[in-house]
Amino acid sequence: MKKLLLLLCLSLLPAGVFAEPPPVFDVDREFYPYYPSLIKYEKSGAEFTPPEVCAECHAKQYEEWTGSIHALAFKDPVYQGELNLAVQAVGHEISRQCEGCHSPAGVVTGEIKGPGLKGLSPMALAGVSCDVCHSIVGTTHWQTPTHEPQNGSFIIRPGVDTPEGPQLRKMGPVAVSDDCGMGFHECDQSSLHLQADLCAGCHQVYHYDKHFPLEATYLEWKHGAYAQKTILCQDCHMVDLETFKRVADEFKKPERHEYRHYFNGANYLLYYLAAGAATKAGDEALAANIMKKYEMAVGRLQSAADLEVTPVYNNGQLGEVKVRVKNIRAGHNLPTSLTNIRQLWLEITATDEKGQVIMTSGAVDDNGQLPENTRLFNSDGMGDDFHFAVDPWVITAFSRHDTIPPKGHKEVYYGINAGTSPVVKLDVKLRYRQADQKVAEKLLANVPEDIDLNATYGLTEVPPLPVVDLVAKQVSFQTRE
Ligand code: HEC
Ligand code: HEC
Ligand code: HEC
Ligand code: HEC
Ligand code: HEC
Numbered sequence: 001m002k003k004l005l006l007l008l009c010l011s012l013l014p015a016g017v018f019a020e021p022p023p024v025f026d027v028d029r030e031f032y033p034y035y036p037s038l039i040k041y042e043k044s045g046a047e048f049t050p051p052e053v054c055a056e057c058h059a060k061q062y063e064e065w066t067g068s069i070h071a072l073a074f075k076d077p078v079y080q081g082e083l084n085l086a087v088q089a090v091g092h093e094i095s096r097q098c099e100g101c102h103s104p105a106g107v108v109t110g111e112i113k114g115p116g117l118k119g120l121s122p123m124a125l126a127g128v129s130c131d132v133c134h135s136i137v138g139t140t141h142w143q144t145p146t147h148e149p150q151n152g153s154f155i156i157r158p159g160v161d162t163p164e165g166p167q168l169r170k171m172g173p174v175a176v177s178d179d180c181g182m183g184f185h186e187c188d189q190s191s192l193h194l195q196a197d198l199c200a201g202c203h204q205v206y207h208y209d210k211h212f213p214l215e216a217t218y219l220e221w222k223h224g225a226y227a228q229k230t231i232l233c234q235d236c237h238m239v240d241l242e243t244f245k246r247v248a249d250e251f252k253k254p255e256r257h258e259y260r261h262y263f264n265g266a267n268y269l270l271y272y273l274a275a276g277a278a279t280k281a282g283d284e285a286l287a288a289n290i291m292k293k294y295e296m297a298v299g300r301l302q303s304a305a306d307l308e309v310t311p312v313y314n315n316g317q318l319g320e321v322k323v324r325v326k327n328i329r330a331g332h333n334l335p336t337s338l339t340n341i342r343q344l345w346l347e348i349t350a351t352d353e354k355g356q357v358i359m360t361s362g363a364v365d366d367n368g369q370l371p372e373n374t375r376l377f378n379s380d381g382m383g384d385d386f387h388f389a390v391d392p393w394v395i396t397a398f399s400r401h402d403t404i405p406p407k408g409h410k411e412v413y414y415g416i417n418a419g420t421s422p423v424v425k426l427d428v429k430l431r432y433r434q435a436d437q438k439v440a441e442k443l444l445a446n447v448p449e450d451i452d453l454n455a456t457y458g459l460t461e462v463p464p465l466p467v468v469d470l471v472a473k474q475v476s477f478q479t480r481e
Helices: 002-012 051-055 059-065 077-090 093-102 104-108 217-222 233-237 241-250 268-280 284-302 437-445 453-457
Strands: 136-139 154-156 159-162 165-172 186-189 213-215 305-314 317-327 343-351 357-361 379-382 397-401 409-415 423-433 468-478
Touching: 051 059, 077 093, 077 268, 077 437, 077 453, 093 104, 104 154, 233 241, 241 284, 268 284, 268 453, 284 468, 305 423, 305 468, 317 343, 317 423, 317 468, 343 409, 357 409
Parallel strands: 165 186
Antiparallel strands: 136 154, 159 165, 305 317, 317 409, 343 357, 343 423, 379 397, 423 468
16 A cells, blocks of 8 residues: 555656656767768868878888788778678668778768779878878867777868968977978877877777777777886887887887887788789889788787696696686787687697597688687677677677787686596697688678779689787696696
């Protein structure tokens, strides 16, 4: 009876006391006119400048940037394949989200209309080019739907209108001198270019509509050991291999003169494809330039991790081996970014005294597939229906996330039954590839019609994806303690 009275009283409360809860992820479409890309553009008569023009006075930076993943970000056939699938699945709107990071200038000028390269200007094709980064004047990281950097949350302004006409203004780290820009451009000193915030808007990829963080390199870094010691993205990715190792080991920033425009990470596959294309086009100098970057990426990967293998004895008998995988030099999780696509895994083979295999896991088969029991360090995406998914417009959560934090580790135990053998020999490798064979085949099978994989890259089919070993160790243990 009391309960009923209470209910009656409650129902007599005036309507409107309890406001509707606001949406968790609010989108201000007026503030973000290119939504689902969050770029903001300060338009004026001053236009974007393609990198070949900057090269006339900044030859060194141009040489370093040429053939970088940033330079390839829009032409990348793997990207174009996925973009094509995205537009087919979701509609044209979504392409702005993708292009906002893969070729921002092409989005704000309205030049890029969808997948494909045909008829585009050198500026649009140049991807993440000089004038993209050096026209970034600010960020809107806090105003985004999740109040975190994401999906191109930066403000871009190639120049300003003045009474004398349009004037180019370039943002950079240097204190402005009198003839900075030699009359071609004015210079503005920018503290943003000395912060990871510059990279953050593109290195946090969120679902275009559900605002789920698909790639979170910046936040992994920010919440890790390197950010604590002000070691930035630039300090590892805008230097050569030796400098990067020193920075990661000693937590000491590079000297000013050591910065380079390589933006070199882990994607050796894309360098490999691009070098092939340069060779096919008869540009040996470019091919050689890109192959150096390929080697640098392999070198970076191979300095990122370490392995420790230890025996575990139960009652004096070898029962298991413990493999500890350590992220020793990646400033974010290992692997990072497209963690549901990239594959980092352990391959292990145990043999007895006679060389007979007694246990194996993680060996790639003839079709390029990994066995079921492989221990992978990456993630599995799932859609709204909680089912496994690969595509970024479907994934709204992770069902598994198994990457290794900066300076952290993961441990895997393998059961060993050596029978009567007095010793066990173990081959352990930490292996990496850009994607599962079938995923790569699907993306490359869907490149837009104007990209001819055979004519440009010399590809008639997708060959087995190259695998790089980050670490390989051979150890032997007694089976009795
Ligand atoms: C917030 C910026 C951003 C947005 C938005 C974005 N990307 Fe990317 N994309 C990146 C970055 C950064 C990488 C590199 C990550 C890495 O190397 O692991 C990348 C890598 C990729 C790759 C892998 C390329 C390769 O060669 O391995 C594909 C494919 C891709 N993006 C497709 C898309 C598609 C399709 C969309 C839109 C649905 C999209 N991206 C939206 C920033 C973005
Ligand atoms: C992804 C963003 C990005 C791109 C693309 C980029 N830069 Fe930079 N650039 C930077 C950052 C960050 C710095 C500051 C590095 C430092 O701390 O010295 C810089 C520094 C510079 C400087 C000052 C001197 C130096 O080398 O440190 C010049 C000049 C310059 N860039 C020109 C270029 C040119 C030319 C291109 C194209 C070929 C280019 N940049 C492409 C981010 C970028
Ligand atoms: C006509 C020659 C010329 C051209 C073309 C040119 N620059 Fe410069 N720029 C200079 C000179 C000279 C300096 C000052 C010395 C230096 O840093 O190299 C400079 C400085 C810079 C700086 C450092 C500014 C600072 O305050 O840190 C950046 C960034 C830059 N330029 C970017 C660009 C970009 C991007 C392009 C193409 C859109 C470009 N420049 C085209 C001559 C040029
Ligand atoms: C305008 C967006 C944008 C900005 C700003 C940006 N990046 Fe990128 N970056 C990308 C995209 C897109 C890719 C991947 C392209 C692809 O794989 O097709 C990429 C790739 C990379 C890679 C290569 C990854 C690999 O797999 O090898 C590195 C390293 C990198 N960026 C570092 C940086 C750093 C450091 C900064 C800041 C100084 C920065 N980026 C700023 C968009 C951006
Ligand atoms: C202490 C050095 C260090 C710092 C700091 C660092 N990285 Fe890396 N980064 C690495 C190493 C090593 C790799 C190769 C291993 C890997 O893929 O994680 C890498 C790989 C990458 C990749 C390629 C991932 C892929 O799957 O191809 C991207 C993109 C990247 N870093 C971006 C960034 C950005 C953005 C920041 C700053 C927010 C940053 N990194 C900070 C060392 C660093």
